[in-house]
Amino acid sequence: xxxxxxxxxxxxxxxxxxxxxxxxxxxxxxxxxxxxxxxxxxxxxxxxxxxxxxxxxxxxxxxxxxxxxxxxxxxxxxxxxxxxxxxxxxxxxxxxxxxxxxxxxxxxxxxxxxxxxxxxxxxxxxxxxxxxxxxxxxxxxxxxxxxxxxxxxxxxxxxxxxxxxxxxxxxxxxxxxxxxxxxxxxxxxxxxxxxxxxxxxxxxxxxxxxxxxxxxxxxxxxxxxxxxxxxxxxxxxxxxxxxxxxxxxxxxxxxxxxxxxxxxxxxxxxxxxxxxxxxxxxxxxxxxxxxxxxxxxxxxxxxxxxxxxxxxxxxxxxxxxxxxxxxxxxxxxxxxxxxxxxxxxxxxxxxxxxxxxxxxxxxxxxxxxxxxxxxxxxxxxxxxxxxxxxxxxxxxxxxxxxxxxxxxxxxxxxxxxxxxxxxxxxxxxxxxxxxxxxxxxxxxxxxx
Amino acid sequence: xxxxxxxxxxxxxxxxxxxxxxxxxxxxxxxxxxxxxxxxxxxxxxxxxxxxxxxxxxxxxxxxxxxxxxxxxxxxxxxxxxxxxxxxxxxxxxxxxxxxxxxxxxxxxxxxxxxxxxxxxxxxxxxxxxxxxxxxxxxxxxxxxxxxxxxxxxxxxxxxxxxxxxxxxxxxxxxxxxxxxxxxxxxxxxxxxxxxxxxxxxxxxxxxxxxxxxxxxxxxxxxxxxxxxxxxxxxxxxxxxxxxxxxxxxxxxxxxxxxxxxxxxxxxxxxxxxxxxxxxxxxxxxxxxxxxxxxxxxxxxxxxxxxxxxxxxxxxxxxxxxxxxxxxxxxxxxxxxxxxxxxxxxxxxxxxxxxxxxxxxxxxxxxxxxxxxxxxxxxxxxxxxxxxxxxxxxxxxxxxxxxxxxxxxxxxxxxxxxxxxxxxxxxxxxxxxxxxxxxxxxxxxxxxxxxxxxxxxx
Numbered sequence: 001x002x003x004x005x006x007x008x009x010x011x012x013x014x015x016x017x018x019x020x021x022x023x024x025x026x027x028x029x030x031x032x033x034x035x036x037x038x039x040x041x042x043x044x045x046x047x048x049x050x051x052x053x054x055x056x057x058x059x060x061x062x063x064x065x066x067x068x069x070x071x072x073x074x075x076x077x078x079x080x081x082x083x084x085x086x087x088x089x090x091x092x093x094x095x096x097x098x099x100x101x102x103x104x105x106x107x108x109x110x111x112x113x114x115x116x117x118x119x120x121x122x123x124x125x126x127x128x129x130x131x132x133x134x135x136x137x138x139x140x141x142x143x144x145x146x147x148x149x150x151x152x153x154x155x156x157x158x159x160x161x162x163x164x165x166x167x168x169x170x171x172x173x174x175x176x177x178x179x180x181x182x183x184x185x186x187x188x189x190x191x192x193x194x195x196x197x198x199x200x201x202x203x204x205x206x207x208x209x210x211x212x213x214x215x216x217x218x219x220x221x222x223x224x225x226x227x228x229x230x231x232x233x234x235x236x237x238x239x240x241x242x243x244x245x246x247x248x249x250x251x252x253x254x255x256x257x258x259x260x261x262x263x264x265x266x267x268x269x270x271x272x273x274x275x276x277x278x279x280x281x282x283x284x285x286x287x288x289x290x291x292x293x294x295x296x297x298x299x300x301x302x303x304x305x306x307x308x309x310x311x312x313x314x315x316x317x318x319x320x321x322x323x324x325x326x327x328x329x330x331x332x333x334x335x336x337x338x339x340x341x342x343x344x345x346x347x348x349x350x351x352x353x354x355x356x357x358x359x360x361x362x363x364x365x366x367x368x369x370x371x372x373x374x375x376x377x378x379x380x381x382x383x384x385x386x387x388x389x390x391x392x393x394x395x396x397x398x399x400x401x402x403x404x405x406x407x408x409x410x411x412x413x414x415x416x417x418x419x420x421x422x423x424x425x426x427x428x429x430x431x432x433x434x435x436x437x438x439x440x441x442x443x444x445x446x447x448x
Numbered sequence: 449x450x451x452x453x454x455x456x457x458x459x460x461x462x463x464x465x466x467x468x469x470x471x472x473x474x475x476x477x478x479x480x481x482x483x484x485x486x487x488x489x490x491x492x493x494x495x496x497x498x499x500x501x502x503x504x505x506x507x508x509x510x511x512x513x514x515x516x517x518x519x520x521x522x523x524x525x526x527x528x529x530x531x532x533x534x535x536x537x538x539x540x541x542x543x544x545x546x547x548x549x550x551x552x553x554x555x556x557x558x559x560x561x562x563x564x565x566x567x568x569x570x571x572x573x574x575x576x577x578x579x580x581x582x583x584x585x586x587x588x589x590x591x592x593x594x595x596x597x598x599x600x601x602x603x604x605x606x607x608x609x610x611x612x613x614x615x616x617x618x619x620x621x622x623x624x625x626x627x628x629x630x631x632x633x634x635x636x637x638x639x640x641x642x643x644x645x646x647x648x649x650x651x652x653x654x655x656x657x658x659x660x661x662x663x664x665x666x667x668x669x670x671x672x673x674x675x676x677x678x679x680x681x682x683x684x685x686x687x688x689x690x691x692x693x694x695x696x697x698x699x700x701x702x703x704x705x706x707x708x709x710x711x712x713x714x715x716x717x718x719x720x721x722x723x724x725x726x727x728x729x730x731x732x733x734x735x736x737x738x739x740x741x742x743x744x745x746x747x748x749x750x751x752x753x754x755x756x757x758x759x760x761x762x763x764x765x766x767x768x769x770x771x772x773x774x775x776x777x778x779x780x781x782x783x784x785x786x787x788x789x790x791x792x793x794x795x796x797x798x799x800x801x802x803x804x805x806x807x808x809x810x811x812x813x814x815x816x817x818x819x820x821x822x823x824x825x826x827x828x829x830x831x832x833x834x835x836x837x838x839x840x841x842x843x844x845x846x847x848x849x850x851x852x853x854x855x856x857x858x859x860x861x862x863x864x865x866x867x868x869x870x871x872x873x874x875x876x877x878x879x880x881x882x883x884x885x886x887x888x889x890x891x892x893x894x895x896x897x898x899x900x901x902x903x904x905x906x
Contacts, residue, residue, distance in 0.1 A: 094750055094751065095750070097753070098750060098753055098754055098758045099758060187759075188759040189757060189758050189759040189760075190758075190759075191744075191745075191759060192749075192750070192754070192758040192759030192760075193750065193754075193758040193759070194745070194747075194750040196745065197744070197745075248802045248804065249800040249801060249802050249804075250728060250799060250800060250801055250804040250807045250808065251757060251760055251797075251798055251799065251800045252800055253727070254726075254727040254728075256759060261744055262744075264740035264741060265740060265741065265742060265743060265744040266741060266743070267741065267742070267743065268674075268737060268738075268741050273563075273565045273673070274560075274563050274564070274565060275563055275564050275565075276564075277563070277564045277565035277568060277671075279568050279671060280671070282669075283568070283572060283669075283670070283671055286572075287572065287669070290666055290726075291572055291573065291666050291669035291670045292664075292665040292666040292667075292668065292669030292670075292732065293666075293725070293726045294726075331726075332726070332727075333726070333727040334724070334726075334727045334728040334804075429743035429744065429745075430743055
């Protein structure tokens with residue numbers, strides 16, 4: 001449609017944008033003035049995008065760059081639209097009580113990720129936090145580009161709109177909530193109060209999200225998305241670690257969320273003593289350093305490392321070395337606070353390089369098989385590293401094999417293995433590294 | 449001076465009496481007392497150590513002229529002579545010794561070090577062998593310093609007579625004369641275990657830990673069972689090699705033991721704050737196990753709420769909560785004091801100040817303040833008689849609180865059960881059986897069983 005009748009389309013969209021502007025001006029003259037004078041883009045709320053000719057169509061348009069039914073997909077199927085309403089439920093009430101922050105749906109700590117909650121200077125009176133994670137939460141406050149983005153001459157980025165076709169930009173945006181950034185963080189305090197622990201893998205989560213965009217990517221884009229997502233997640237997690245290690249408060253560092261959950265969160269099984277004694281599962285697993293101290297959670301590096309080992313063999317040893325140094329430093333997190341921050345920055349810099357190179361990663365069937373086989377061969381190291389590493393390995397296997405199946409055909413056997421990995425993690429609150437590792441190892445024979 | 453010495457020592461000869469009386473006074477002195485206590489804490493801190501380490505560090509013997517420094521040191525120090533000297537037929541060979549050897553598990557403490565469990569622990573800790581490791585021997589036998597070992601001493605005898613009664617070389621002969629007051633033997637290394645306060649400290653030195661003996665988090669992670677103790681219950685469970693004294697059992701021994709254990713645990717905490725284990729945390733063994741060791745996510749944990757900062761482990765409640773409940777019923781004024789001291793410890797541990805060193809020092813001091821106060825409490829309770837109506841009220845109050853107590857973990861639940869049992873023994877001694885109270889105790893027990901079916905056995 002855009003191609004056939006560009007002028008008409010553009011005119012319709014401009015009209016819609018104009019109507020919105022008039023609406024604003026009619027009801028809220030002060031806002032219109034502020035809007036024109038402001039150099040800051042104001043948040044106008046998702047309703048501003050929902051005109052039928054813009055993104056509020058009841059059905060997708062086959063032609064054109066965008067579907068036009070984005071608003072409906074988001075509001076009816078996308079869980080981002082319900083992010084605010086969960087703040088009103090029992091779990092949220094209990095969490096807020098544990099944290100002593102007043103009602104969750106009014107607390108900035110919660111609203112920052114469960115809604116679009118920009119600073120006061122960026123809010124218009126049309127914005128309602130009750131809409132949850134709406135259009136502008138990801139695409140940016142729109143007042144400065146709402147009218148002009150319909151034509152997109154010169155590119156959206158030039159208008160001040162984030163370019164989400166760039167996988168790295170998109171990863172940073174998703175991770176800002178799904179892993180945390182400089183102002184947002186699901187730390188151990190929040191988790192203890194009742195917040196679920198964050199899990200994220202870009203390709204898997206995009207596949208799970210009801211799609212409101214048109215895919216224009218080549219066949220192996222999924223692998224690139226997974227690889228770039230891994231590198232960006234490592235970079236951002238290292239920056240988060242750097243920030244946390246730079247805090248000086250007694251109970252602010254170390255931050256338990258940086259450490260492996262099940263090293264503490266396991267049951268205290270006591271078997272018979274004396275000659276009938278059996279070591280507990282934790283003792284059987286052995287201790288990498290002093291028994292009884294929580295080890296660092298390496299989940300952001302340990303799976304990415306397997307890709308490097310295949311795609312850029314020279315670089316995996318370098319990452320291993322730096323990660324080992326960090327792990328050793330974190331055995332005495334308070335004594336080594338400054339060194340930890342410095343080492344985290346070094347690894348973030350490395351990861352930045354990986355992200356750059358993975359954006360143009362040339363994947364093929366052979367490479368994807370090699371990465372999956374590599375994951376299987378490292379099953380013990382990955383499963384012993386903890387549940388979060390196991391989760392990353394599972395989502396990696398899923399994402400990689402989805403691409404493989406799409407391009408080179410798949411087998412029901414491997415699909416079944418991937419399913420069992422997910423089921424293993426869900427089946428019990430007790431993470432069992434032995435059984436998870438065994439299934440992961442089966443990937444190798446499954447691929448043969 | 450090591451951090452541990454600052455907390456547990458050094459010794460001065462007149463410390464016990466002075467500190468003891470003073471802390472009893474402070475017990476009643478309220479806020480002003482607390483301030484005084486704060487100011488004088490380091491000096492007062494001697495009391496505890498004095499009592500614990502007196503045998504090993506006893507001052508000069510009466511009237512013996514020192515020859516050379518070397519000799520005098522050896523000569524002055526009481527020596528461990530081993531069980532053989534006590535076990536001869538005319539002495540304890542027909543009474544205490546066979547009871548200990550055949551029925552008392554203390555006599556098997558050393559043998560345990562050879563079993564599969566001990567080997568496994570030693571493997572994890574990379575110890576050469578448990579039976580030669582001081583870390584194990586210090587509680588599974590008598591770890592006498594070389595200078596204090598007589599030729600007849602044998603480490604393989606386990607937790608023998610002298611482990612509890614003190615090195616016997618100097619008092620062995622005089623103590624056979626029953627007309628010699630036991631107190632006069634103390635300077636020679638004798639430990640008067642009939643004194644409930646001394647008994648508590650002697651038991652707690654291993655069953656809870658002291659400056660030299662600790663089942664810390666590393667040892668537990670390696671497989672050592674976590675320690676649990678209640679003076680009255682454990683005394684009752686121990687095959688008696690002495691004539692039981694009904695007046696000391698029950699409520700008094702329980703209450704005194706509770707206060708002593710709280711004090712001891714606070715001294716351990718203070719030392720662990722001084723010498724953090726990891727990330728500035730005191731050794732994790734000072735915290736409640738199940739606060740971390742539960743499967744994640746735990747709805748039950750979140751529903752219970754947090755005393756301080758969510759996600760920061762709470763100090764073990766099992767050594768305070770039941771005592772707290774008891775005091776609330778029988779000595780409300782003291783319970784309020786306990787709360788104030790406790791709050792200072794918790795607030796200190798959970799504080800988020802940007803001067804870690806100052807926060808740590810304050811918290812260490814708060815733990816020591818509570819330790820001193822609880823030591824005074826323990827002394828007060830030693831001469832406190834509880835009336836039947838007080839005991840009844842306390843049992844009712846603890847039983848009524850069964851669910852909340854159980855929610856604090858198995859170790860607290862266990863303490864609640866032991867408490868009502870001990871209190872009821874004293875109640876019965878005064879007023880005879882009372883089916884209504886027994887019902888209360890049964891209810892408590894069924895709540896605990898319901899919550900911890902696998903841990904509670906008959």
